[in-house]
Amino acid sequence: MTAVKKIAVLTSGGDSQGMNAAVRAVVRSGLYFGLEVYGVQRGYHGLLNDDIFQMDLRSVGDIIHRGGTVLQSARCKEFRTLEGQQKGAQILRDRGIDGLIVIGGDGSYQGANKLSQQGIKTMGLPGTIDNDISFTDYTIGFDTAVSVVVDAINKLRDTMSSHERSSIVEVMGRHCGDIALHAGLASGAETILVPEVEFNMDEVAERMKQNFAHGKRHSIIIVAEGVGRGEDVAAELVKRFPTNDPRVTVLGHIQRGGTPTAFDRNLASRLGDFAVRQLIEGQSDKACGIIKGELVATDINTVVNTKKPFNMDLYELAIRLSQ
Ligand SMILES: Nc1ncnc2c1ncn2[C@@H]1O[C@H](COP(=O)(O)OP(=O)(O)OP(=O)(O)O)[C@@H](O)[C@H]1O
Numbered sequence: 001m002t003a004v005k006k007i008a009v010l011t012s013g014g015d016s017q018g019m020n021a022a023v024r025a026v027v028r029s030g031l032y033f034g035l036e037v038y039g040v041q042r043g044y045h046g047l048l049n050d051d052i053f054q055m056d057l058r059s060v061g062d063i064i065h066r067g068g069t070v071l072q073s074a075r076c077k078e079f080r081t082l083e084g085q086q087k088g089a090q091i092l093r094d095r096g097i098d099g100l101i102v103i104g105g106d107g108s109y110q111g112a113n114k115l116s117q118q119g120i121k122t123m124g125l126p127g128t129i130d131n132d133i134s135f136t137d138y139t140i141g142f143d144t145a146v147s148v149v150v151d152a153i154n155k156l157r158d159t160m161s162s163h164e165r166s167s168i169v170e171v172m173g174r175h176c177g178d179i180a181l182h183a184g185l186a187s188g189a190e191t192i193l194v195p196e197v198e199f200n201m202d203e204v205a206e207r208m209k210q211n212f213a214h215g216k217r218h219s220i221i222i223v224a225e226g227v228g229r230g231e232d233v234a235a236e237l238v239k240r241f242p243t244n245d246p247r248v249t250v251l252g253h254i255q256r257g258g259t260p261t262a263f264d265r266n267l268a269s270r271l272g273d274f275a276v277r278q279l280i281e282g283q284s285d286k287a288c289g290i291i292k293g294e295l296v297a298t299d300i301n302t303v304v305n306t307k308k309p310f311n312m313d314l315y316e317l318a319i320r321l322s323q
């Protein structure tokens, strides 16, 4: 006896690489366990427009390796209102759908929490490049986004070394510095500016002068968008180090595209299957995640009200190794 018979899946908020692998896992595990599975187009926006269709094994063929999301994604103002949430729950009830899996970020999780208050069983899957969700070590898409940044920095290094320039690279992450931190460590960046760690531009400039004086041929500063614009950091740097002639690169939405890494595909596959099994067992209003390799389900309220801790050890290591 399963606690749900018909389930639906949607993707919401900023898309991320690996969302398709998660949708595929939800659909195929759901069907394997004898459920009917539905797809909702364009997140909560599609839900409110009853943009819902039945999915079968073939509807998720050939997508495991694709970035983006075949269900498409959206941000929906109306769903932030009680009326919107009641309407969404009624649309699902009218179709006999008793469980919904929401793949998205913290905002999408809050929507899932509101739907569970309206009597729909919900599960959240962490689909965002930002890695800003607590109670999971990794979010789906983060590993691919970091790889995109590292690949870009490899290229920048080539040309920056030729000209003995410094390179300022602005990366995504909204209020979270994890993309900057992990890409910074992997690419040997000299400076990593994140919202979680206070910094002093005088010290940043001084360190850069020392690096060039000690024979470095280039210098990389990664700026998480939560700190500000790369252009503004460059202006502050030039005031303190006028002979430096930095170049700014804003990686932007390139970080959200491309084929997902094996890590993101496997994470998405495991989490998608886990979310289905949680619903079948009667769980609801939970966020699925991975902690030290183990799959876990945590109350959504706890997850959205807990800030993800920043890994200071990794930050200090990155700085130590880039001397
Ligand atoms: N407090 C809330 N109550 C109900 N619905 C919400 C709430 N917050 C967000 N949502 C819904 O979730 C959608 C996505 O939220 P948001 O834009 O914050 O992105 P996200 O899921 O956090 O993803 P990302 O930050 O990775 O882009 C919103 O457009 C809205 O429809």
Ligand SMILES: O=P(O)(O)OC[C@H]1O[C@](O)(CO)[C@@H](O)[C@@H]1O
Residues within 6 Å of the ligand: 014, 105, 128, 129, 130, 172, 173, 174, 225, 256
């Ligand atoms: O797709 P949009 O609306 O430009 O949003 C960009 C934001 O979404 C994210 O890509 C994912 O949350 C953030 O890193 C970034 O701040």
Ligand SMILES: [Mg+2]
Residues within 6 Å of the ligand: 013, 105, 106, 107, 128
């Ligand atoms: Mg978010």
